Amino acid sequence: MKDTTDIVNEVTLPPAGIDRRDFLKRLGAGVTVAVALSDFKSLGAMTFQQRELPTDWNAFLRVAEDGTVYCYTGKIEMGQGIITSLAQMMAEELDVAVDRVKMVMGDTVLCPYDAGTWGSLTTRFFGPPLRAAAAEARAIFLEMASEWLGVPVNLLKVEDGVVFDERNPYEKVSYAELTEGKQIVRSLREKPTLKKPAEFKVIGKSMLRTDAYEKVTGKAKYAGDIRLPGMMYAAILRPPVHGAKLLTADTAPAEEITGVELVRDGDFIAVLHSFPETAMNAVDKIKAEWDIPEPQFDDKTIFDHLVKAGTDERITQEEGDRDRGRDVSHEIIETEFRDCYIAHAPIETHTATAVMEGDTMVIWGSTQTPFGSQNQVAQVLGMPLEKVHIKEVFIGGGFGGKASSPQVVEAARIAKLSGKPVQLIWSREEEFFYDTFHSAAVIKVTSGVDEQGKFTLYDSDIYFAGGRSSELFYKIPNHRVRVISGRDAHAFATGPWRAPGAHTNVFARECQIDIMAHRAGMDPLEFRLYNTDNNRVIRTIKAVAEKFGWTSQGSPEGKGWGMAVGYDSGTYVAMMGEVEVDENTGRVQVLRVVTAQDMGLVINPQGAILQVEGCVNMGMGYAFSEEIFFNGGDILVKNFDRYSITNFSMIPPKLETVLLDLPDEPSQGGGEPGIVTVGAMIGNAIFDACGARLLRLPMTPERVLEAIRSG
Amino acid sequence: MKKTIRFTLNGQTAEMEVNENESLLWSIRTHLNLTGTKFGCGIGLCGSCVVIVDDSPVRSCMVNADYVENSRVLTIEGLSNNGTLHPIQQAFVDHDALQCGFCTPGMIMNAYALLLENQEPGREDIINGMEDNLCRCGAHNRIIAAIQEAGSVMKGDI
Ligand code: FES
Ligand code: FES
Helix, strand or coil, rough: CCCCCHHHHCCCCCCCCCCCHHHHHCCEEEEEEEHHHHHHHHHCCHCCCCCCCCCCCCEEEEECCCCCCEEEECCCCCCCCCHHHHHEEEEEECCHHHHHEEEEECCCCCCCCCCCCCCCCHHHHHHHHHHCCCCHHHHHHHHHHHHCCCCHHHHHECCCCCEECCCEEEEEEEHHHHCCCEEEEECCCCCCCCCHHHCCCCCCCCCCCCCHHHHHHCCCCCCHHHCCCCEEEEEECCCCCCCCCCEECCCCCHHCCCCEEEEEEEEEEEEEEHHHHHHHHHHHHHHHHHHECCCCECCCHHHHHHHHHEEEEEEEEEECCHHHHHHHCCCEEEEEECCCCCCCCCCCCCCEEEEECCCCEEEEEEEEEEEEEEHHHHHHCCHHHHEEEECEECCCCCCHHHHCCCCHHHHEEEEEHHHCCEEECCCHHHHCCCEECCCCCEEEEEEEECCCCEEEEEEEECCCCCCCCCCCCCCCCEEEEEEEEECCCCCCECCCCCCCHHHHHHHHHHHHHHHHHHHCCCCCCHHHCCCCHHHHHHHHHHHHHHHHHCCCCCCCCCCCCEEEEEEECCEEEEEEEEEEECCCCCCCEEEEEEEEEEECCCHHHHHHHHHHHHHHHHHHHHCCCCCCEECCCCCCCCCCCCCCCHHHHHHCEEEEECCCCCCCCCCCCCHHHHHCCCCHHHHHHHHHHHCCCCCCCCCCCCHHHHHHCCC | CCEEEEEEEEEEEEEEEEEECCCCCHHHHHHCCCCCCCCCCCCCEEECCCEECCCCEECCCCHHHHHHHCCEEEECHHHHCCCCEEEHHHHHHHHCCCCCCHHHHHHHHHHHHHHHHHCCCCHHHHHHHHHCCCCCCCHHHHHHHHHHHHHHHHHCCC
């Protein structure tokens, strides 16, 4: 057998800091391809930014002695399917079968630092460095095999992890054999060349989810499925409304319950019990008095409040002269659109299991930011970062809501205070109470068209929806978009909800455009094409129209057609749908939705389609029924009885997705774009069906009836 | 008051010591350490905790543990047979009828009860039968397709 120790001598040591032996011990035997973060600057890997610590070097992959390829990512799997698509990228560049790749995700000890799983960034920004690491590993194996076989590298080929002499396939050695009993670390060198689309065997091929088996058998482990010896379940005393201050708390009635333990640190009071329900019931027994602030606004007065609270203006797009735009307009249309607070409502509530193991706090938490959580726990508990270890679990839905994961810190605090392993599962009520809601918003738009149906003016003030997806990809000579925000506008937390603010912005713009098209006497499809020269927009619209069968004759009797176009996470999305409106009840049924996406190279088309379908189905909720009712800091929604997310009867019976075939263009985001157009498309289809123009989300039956009456 | 209850769990005799008013959901998850049955809402609104008791779907958060005394209980862990997936599980895999997977055990168990009644459910039957099982990821259309296919397999059509 050939000795490969010379390769070990070539190891490029990590830049500074980390104890290499310790690191290797954690990973175990095999060939590890490690990278220094500085190497990623050239790859434009923005997910790695934000942390410049000396210990920042990490492994992307390790080929173990049994041939298993461990692929390490700081990203987490919450349903979006990267457990499959990242494995595909690894398999492609390394030349192994996909089922050899075992993903290791979101473990702060084993995985490379990552800022968080959000923003449809994984494929776009983690993908390229991952593929580069795999390509580099393949090159290393070829070098090793060349020495082993005594065959020059250029005569070697690889198939499923077996390197062979192309002249004589019996002269071969597997990656596993090459790694046997050795610990070899090589660092990523120059930018390696990635495979070209024509060479792809795995990328671009549809694959079923690789985590399905675990998930259909109940074996998949989520944060609440961890069981530790002596584990206690925790429940925390919560304020009745946001902003309430604890005055007194009589904990005796809770402590009287057999087996209850109490931990207290100032106003932070938690009850522990070996049975979860007992802990939850016990915390309710605490007699607490609160200083409750007067509510300042509620779900009805919020819109006036937001307009007043909007103090910071930012002009994000501006061109031409708006006065001139008015002068040349034949029709000027002013509209005010409104959207409400909505919840993420993942079916898994925020959960964490925490235990002190020696001097290390070990945590399994449902979080979209394992490294962010690690940092928070270290800060709150005053522990060194490396003594906090967030471990891998599946996440039962995130949608941005688990970008904030205070339960991880809470569980760690309780574990430290009590000295016991602790599991904290937020109740559904806590989940609604502490959610970082999608913000309520007001969008004012004034726009104009001339007699030929040319866009002349677009002037928009966006209050509290942010600027995402507000880009005007239409040709409008005179326009301005202002994004307006302000401090202390909300009575509770708001945060990123699947494409933050984007569906509000698209609802306003695309419904306004529909209004204008009708005023101009033009078909909405024709109007859009007439007013844009953006190639990606045009090809996406054409793709959706063709699949949908849109014609200028319009929808059949009794039905309504609508369309909307959006841009999010680098992807263009065009959506068309057919609806039926019951004009007696105001109930709307979506019958069919067709979505086209211009998203560059698609790693797993099946996975991308799943995301689009998920977006469309989830979008039915914000379009029709989701709304957080509140009075000041009092969240009136406690459970799903007052908050209707999409259920089976709401989904469109027919969903079709077209992914434009663009393998030579860079991959764009796929987890969010599909949701941004749903509301606007439906609003426009309702108008087409019955002439009712909805300017407020969600489009509940009452609002539809009202719009029919006033229409 | 502690009390020992006996029942059949996933085909095997089982017993469990429970306190008064402990729900079946938390008993299964805590005393039996079967964590496939999920907590989603705690008050019967989401369906992620569905188990089968004597061939009927039961929201385990809504009944006390002693409800299953002398009954047959089937949880997601008991559905596959020595590593062979039940046709419903297989159909969920084949149709990619899941994303985060958190609603999945409840969906599958509820579908199991539905298909015990009717192996040729139409779209409307499935919607009616599954309406109160919530999926936030939006896998609904694939779940419907998976249930229909599983029905045909169970009937012996495929
Ligand atoms: S947890 Fe039982 S129905 Fe939701
Ligand atoms: S798959 Fe995530 S809730 Fe259904």
